[in-house]
Amino acid sequence: MRRLLLVGLLLLSATSCDESGDGPDADSGTVAGTLTPFRSNEQSSEGGVSRATHLPFGKGVLARLKEQLRGTKELRVRRAALEQTDPGLPIIPAPLGPPPLARIPQEDATIPGDVVVRFEESGVSPERVLSATALPGYRAVHKGYASEHLHLVGFEAEDGHAVTAGETRELVSRLAAVPGVRFTDRNLRMYKTAVPDDKGYGLQWHYPTINLPAAWDIESGADGVVVAVIDTGIVSHPDLNAHVVQGYDMIADPTNAGDGNGRDPNPLDEGGDEPQGGSSWHGSHVAGTVAAVTNNGTGVAGVAWNAQLLPVRVLGTKGGNSFDIAAAIAWATGGTVPGISQSPARAAKVVNMSLGGTAPPQALYQDAIDAAVARGAIIVVAAGNENVDASNSTPCNQENVICVGSTGLSGRRSSFSNYGARVDVVASGGEMREDLNGDGYADGVLSTVLDDNRQPAYAFSQGTSMASPHVAGVVALMAATAAKLTADLTSAQAESALKATATPIPAAQCTGGCGAGLINAQAALRRIQSTDPSLELPKLSVSTTTLFFQQSATQQLTLSNVGGNQGGNLVVTATVSGPQQSAVTFPGGSTKTVPAFGSTALDVAVNTAGLTDGDYVVTLNLVGSGAAGSATVALKIGVGSSSDLDAVVAFVWQDAVSGEWEAADEAITVARASRGYAYSLALAPRTYYVLATIDDDEDGELFEDGERTGFWRNIDSFEPLDVETGASTPNISFDLLPLAPIDDDPTLDVGASCGGDFDCPGGFCNTNFPGGYCSLVCNAAACPTGSKCYVVSTSGLKNCLDSCSREVGTGRGDCRSGYLCYSDGTGSGFCQPSCIGTGLSCSSPATCRSDGFCR
Incomplete structure (x- = not known):
């Protein structure tokens, strides 16, 4: 028997004993769900925007899976156009999120x-x-x-x-x-949640929906207002740099920080925060929404054109913790944090926190928040992306914060957004399963990131993390407006003004409750100014100039009165014109009254029955009363095969011994478009991972660049699914977005399966562990992101081990199949094989326990 002495930490050793695991039970469990493919029937001619998902596999693994899946039949497809059309606006097919959607893991935080x-x-x-x-x-x-x-x-x-x-x-x-x-x-x-001339502004549909262009006529700069972005940090980006002031890295744990040290005055986002080692650049995306450099002829626009951005880094490669976040709140708002001598040049007036966790309200947070508010700060928080009541989402559920939910272009609550009494208001956060304005791009929020080569770029993302900075930016505009009136905007005043001027969202559009409704930026500023509406004439504005219908549906168009009520409130009359005008009706009536500085929704319904396959355009004509003006909206209607593409759903798994990914015919099914992309499949008991794709070019090859693809739980979180005998697992539902090119640059993935050193670039393969285990000697070298250096022998030899942060010392956590998360005594852990069914025994005096741990 050959043993590996791994002093005090690695408790497993190789043995010549052969212990094979049991095969799958003959009985089965059932998994069911519904896919939501991205839909668009035309390619945009502006912006060069791609929107995409990234597979959690390299090319080698994917090639093996594709070979196994190639025999799947009954595919009906079309081609999606994804070419980048404008190199001058490098909006790239990057991971879109948190996020595009970061959900909080459902275990004890x-x-x-x-x-x-x-x-x-x-x-x-x-x-x-x-x-x-x-x-x-x-x-x-x-x-x-x-x-x-x-x-x-x-x-x-x-x-x-x-x-x-x-x-x-x-x-x-x-x-x-x-x-x-x-x-x-x-x-x-x-975990992470006047019209400018910027090149990408035309793609930022999310600003007109909150009446922001009209607000910019009142206040656009927010000069001198400091907005703290407590998030993943910041990157160097030409659309951000001029507004960024000296921030701080508040992450105390060096293994989470990824920069080799603890707290320091460098808030640079180190990346590597996504499950497969990718980078979300979440904090920079949030910062760009708040205050990207605006009206400079390039890039994107921010909400507050000249606000200062104070980045405070609290989210690293493993997320963050409430203690570091409380310290960040204190520091950013001018409080004292012992051990940190450097203070912000100017304390933040507004704090944005697009982050959260699952827990009741925390005394720790409340203490920090109350102190910050007492110093004059206003704190804006994302509600969370779990589609649940926000009462258990913290810090949204704390007092003295403005908690923000998310809506899409339609004005409906986003499918992922949390809701309920704790949500104060909602703002545009995206709904990337849709393209309701028909511009060819998923309805996400466009902002600043880096591309795969860490060069400045832009990307769409979705989430309450994206909604919250819209509100933070508007609050900055409100603070600047108040300052011009020699007043200091308080947290209570900001929340009251936002709620009093928000557009209510009916229950049909927001089950569970969306607080006071969708923020109206212009109306909020008018309230701060105490403008007398009787002194201004009504003026009509609309949220978009295009609505896209892929099938029979009802959508909402937001009508705004960006003027007052001199001579009466604004009355808007809607009519339609064009050969197919009979397909369009107004279920809620064709005449709407809009109060001063307010908004209301016009329901627009399209019935495609009787229309032959093809694309149609009907013109919606809107005429305001008196001299309020008029507007037209193009209703684009697509009928036919563009929505009739079946999807292949594959359940794959990792072999517990070899570590290889496997697929089988009996674990593959088709989600038919004719059945609304619903699927159901009986499976042998096992831990699976679920992928789905549409063969958009009908060439029989799956998972090609540009083809709509997704996986469970969402495109930022590749999560396992346990199927048990006799059990039914419903609601395994997820979105399909166009697949980005696979970046397969050779980098060492510590803890990955391997068959030899050639599978571990720059490192070595420990073949004593099941399926192989990539590692690196770290006596004189730094460990890659997501791993940590440990002493593994009495000679002082050190190796990099895969880090884990979930179920530390109690279960598998975020380790690969067949491995467990051992505690290293610091609150985090490292991934090592289970001592059950892996052919390994425990080093004396430890023994193999029933949970698979050596203790």
């Missing part, structure tokens, strides 16, 4: 062993903190500050067992009784 302690006294030394919080059976370490009162204490069990989330809750409860302590809390894992 507690970071095991971490306890936040809030002392009544300020400036308590680390020694006194540890003395006051000492508990028998535990070693404690002072891990940092979030303010002069807030401390983070980490606990490890003296007997070596991994502290669990439940155990951590008990520690929180026990320490709350310590004299001099105001409260204790858990540290929670958090």
